[in-house]
Amino acid sequence: MSNITFEEIMFTIMEATQDTFKSYMGTDIYAGKVEKKIDPVGSDVVGIIGVAGDRVGYILFATEMPSAVQVAKELLMLEDADEDSINDAVGEITNNIAGVFKSKYHEQYGSVALGLPLVVSGRIRPINEQPPAPADGMMRVQCKGVTIPFRTMDGRISFRVMVYM
Numbered sequence: 434m435s436n437i438t439f440e441e442i443m444f445t446i447m448e449a450t451q452d453t454f455k456s457y458m459g460t461d462i463y464a465g466k467v468e469k470k471i472d473p474v475g476s477d478v479v480g481i482i483g484v485a486g487d488r489v490g491y492i493l494f495a496t497e498m499p500s501a502v503q504v505a506k507e508l509l510m511l512e513d514a515d516e517d518s519i520n521d522a523v524g525e526i527t528n529n530i531a532g533v534f535k536s537k538y539h540e541q542y543g544s545v546a547l548g549l550p551l552v553v554s555g556r557i558r559p560i561n562e563q564p565p566a567p568a569d570g571m572m573r574v575q576c577k578g579v580t581i582p583f584r585t586m587d588g589r590i591s592f593r594v595m596v597y598m
Contacts, residue, residue, distance in 0.1 A: 480527030
């Protein structure tokens with residue numbers, strides 16, 4: 434997998450995210466400026482998929498609660514979204530994005546495996562940032578990678594996909 438550049442991975446994840454939203458929800462999403470850091474500060478809900486094999490890392494889907502609710506309602510075709518449906522929807526979106534990555538690179542290079550989706554509710558902050566007091570319900574992570582912001586044109590859904598590999 435050493436022949437695959439990080440930029441190729443990033444564009445695969447971008448395309449997978451846009452295709453997932455279009456296919457499963459009929460929703461067009463637009464990517465913003467890519468930042469060369471993992472910075473999910475202020476995220477209420479985070480889906481995490483571990484990647485193993487020749488290249489190891491994580492794919493994260495981070496969003497605030499209003500967008501998470503909207504994603505769950507649209508993906509699962511619900512009137513209202515409770516905590517379980519939000520977790521299911523965020524896990525499913527994260528899993529689909531990571532699944533495209535696995536499919537593309539497993540056939541070409543082999544040795545790509547995905548972990549089960551983990552959905553975390555609460556705030557997530559980089560480990561080098563001092564948490565505001567009190568730090569209850571906060572998880573800090575140490576990561577380097579990229580953050581890709583996405584949103585719908587009308588702004589009803591906004592989120593970030595982070596790639597660490």
